[in-house]
Amino acid sequence: MDYISELTEKGKDAKQAARKLATMSTALKNEALLAMATALENKQDVIVAANAQDINRAEANGMPKPLIDRLLLNQTRILAMAEGLRQIAALPDPVGEVLGGWLRPNGLAITKIRVPLGVIGIIYEARPNVTVDAAGLCLKAGNAVILRGGSEAIDSNKAIAEIIAGAAYAVGVPAGAIALVETTDRQVVSAMLKLNQYLDVIIPRGGAGLIKTVVENSTVPVIATGTGVCHTFVDVTADLAMAQEIAFNAKVSRPGVCNAMETLLVHEAVAAQFLPAMLERYHQAGVEIRGCEQTMKYHAAVKPAMAEDWAAEFLDLILAVRVVSSLEAAIEHITAYSTCHSEAIVTSDYEHARRFQQEVDAAAVYVNASTRFTDGFEFGFGAEIGISTQKLHARGPMGLPELTSIKYVINGNGQIRT
């Protein structure tokens, strides 16, 4: 089947399924999620065998080890995917929530109700666990989903999608509700981005290149996720021991993720006291430090930062460090280079804390905590479909409510407009 036919057929079926999903009971959705979890556990061998094909192909193509590791599925990872579905089943159903309501002077009763978005397209890269995650979250929020994973994981994704969709359909979820695009032709992505007839939204999950392609080419509304050039500012009144722990955690605990710090800003009045030990600790941890001129005075390992380092999302053990003259200078730097993801200040000054949180424009603005907490689970959402870095529809970690829209239902007794 050519990819246009495949997309059209899956789009049509998904749209049909979405109508039924919109009014499906929470009980049935949860039953489906639990059945999907059990099916994953029961068919581990099928998944592992399919995954082996992907792994073999990747090795033959010389894929780097860390990427092969992301692709790999073993018992632990399959059980974790199943557990994820059970957690989604345990979350409250966002659909049907009454968000407000009022009576108009003419007697019309208006009620604002949470409804599913409809059909969600997810475009993602190598990790096959996204297949399960995204399908589970979309289903719980009453949406049909069309999944397009990376071609490297196609055998794993096909096996997983068949297992979970089959389990869901067996308990009464309408066919077409969980669809995986099987064509690996890259052109299928371009076609998906123009599938306005069937898709209500596209959420890309992956690297900056994927996000850019989707944002630039999609006519379907997009929720852009991901890119994080995050800062931590150590203010003049900071508890420096706390600042060291926060700044170390923000960079080193998991450098490859979007909420990791990329640039450390230090007030000049505490630079001499704070930076030598801090930089040595980074150095010991294998962090490459790219600093401004002042920073270079405090440790021999500091390389000079280039202009592009201030805007870089390193996603690695690399850190840009800059000494700034004031809170205002720190906010100016952040405003110039931030991707508006997560920003932190370490301070003991009430007014500085207040101003930083008011004036810094980002999805998450921290006082005296690590930027690493920007995450659906750490926020207590119990799930996460991604972290939005746009301001429209959703911002920051997106849980189930962010996968919904609203509808106004209006009850009258014959009102007409004069």
Added chain:
Amino acid sequence: MDYISELTEKGKDAKQAARKLATMSTALKNEALLAMATALENKQDVIVAANAQDINRAEANGMPKPLIDRLLLNQTRILAMAEGLRQIAALPDPVGEVLGGWLRPNGLAITKIRVPLGVIGIIYEARPNVTVDAAGLCLKAGNAVILRGGSEAIDSNKAIAEIIAGAAYAVGVPAGAIALVETTDRQVVSAMLKLNQYLDVIIPRGGAGLIKTVVENSTVPVIATGTGVCHTFVDVTADLAMAQEIAFNAKVSRPGVCNAMETLLVHEAVAAQFLPAMLERYHQAGVEIRGCEQTMKYHAAVKPAMAEDWAAEFLDLILAVRVVSSLEAAIEHITAYSTCHSEAIVTSDYEHARRFQQEVDAAAVYVNASTRFTDGFEFGFGAEIGISTQKLHARGPMGLPELTSIKYVINGNGQIRT
């Protein structure tokens, strides 16, 4: 100045201004809105003179009378624009509203706060009152705005923008907060649609052609507004007198707007009783009726409906009428042809009312009322920037809260992620 330079300069200034607007006090914003209103009143002669240039040009170009009327500004209309600004000043400020908050087990206090979107681009057509309206709403919600009106209204828009921006800046609104694109070159629209560096969102206001161009070409997130193929279904148990009033009002009270009904659906069991009088009333009111075969039996004036009539947004005294066999058939028809704007059922059956409101996917779903109520003022929002027909970010009438985003502020005392 070429249009790229103009857009870049205005974009940069708007972004700078947006930072200050984000933390501007409600009192100052209201003072600015009132000053803008007074300035419009005081400089009516300037506006009328500028408008005369637009009108002269339009007449010379042979613009049709109804369009010239939309372009015309007189004292009544200028006073109404000023009054609109005073109404916006009287509305509650959405910025800073705490939408929720919670304490995490690790002691992090998370608060979700409403913040402005940033810089909003508005692309609109002939009516110059949008210049005032959009500027006022964006300012109240703390956003900078870049306005691009139709070239037909350029002289009026320039005069209005200069007057209101001048009045706002004089009381302390930062320069650049209210910008009008002065280049009339059509290419400026294409360039605006790619201005991701400066624009957080684009809202097109106008006909289906404009909306389509924006949706298809914008890389900036868009809120699509407008198109309304709205239905009214007269159910078997309908109070037929009520149904006639509602169906007449929905079509005839203002046929040129998006919430007007375009197709009337009638249950076959009441068609013989309902349609003859209904169709005669439409006929008397000058409505052209395009009906299905069954409809044609009930009035001599009914022309046969073509396939494309079921999907048409006539925006005129034209109505498609179809007899259907059941509630399900009505919902099927609506699902196939609706633009998900406003849909109504007239019924006395509780279960049919419930099912219609649950199963019909639209921004506003009415029981026993006219679709004409889908409107920010009729909903009680006190303002309206447009009616969203997409599901992302906003759906239905958009007031001030729909011109905002959110931010999470997180307060800790040294939390790091393990």
